[in-house]
Amino acid sequence: VVHSRPDIPLVGGIVARFSANPKENHLIAVKRIMRYLKRTDDFGLYYKKNGKFELNAYTNAYWGGNIDDRKGPSGGALFLGKRLVT
Structure with missing residues (x-):
């Protein structure tokens, strides 16, 4: 639901x-x-297939991060064609 709404x-x-x-x-x-949510249950992201339907994911992870807790920033982006999905 998060990616489609x-x-x-x-x-x-x-x-x-x-x-x-x-x-x-x-x-x-x-x-x-x-x-x-009840009123908008038919809302969402819809894409028409026009030729090549390419899904690309880009991520970043900082392995190690803080030496005390080993946490660090991370993130990502998902593209459907040239459109950002999430």
Whole structure:
């Protein structure tokens, strides 16, 4: 769903910040999001096949990162043809 509905991760991430200690206004926000998803269940990214359908992925990983916890920045991008998907 995340890759076919780019409108969802942003609001999901915002609401997730408050999952440890939710308040009533957070419940209201989640209900609003659920209503939005129900009304827009036919939304998504659709591509017509025009010739070659090429999928390219580019990633970056910093192996080692911080010497204390071995964590580091990473990222990636997925292209369908010349269009950025995620």
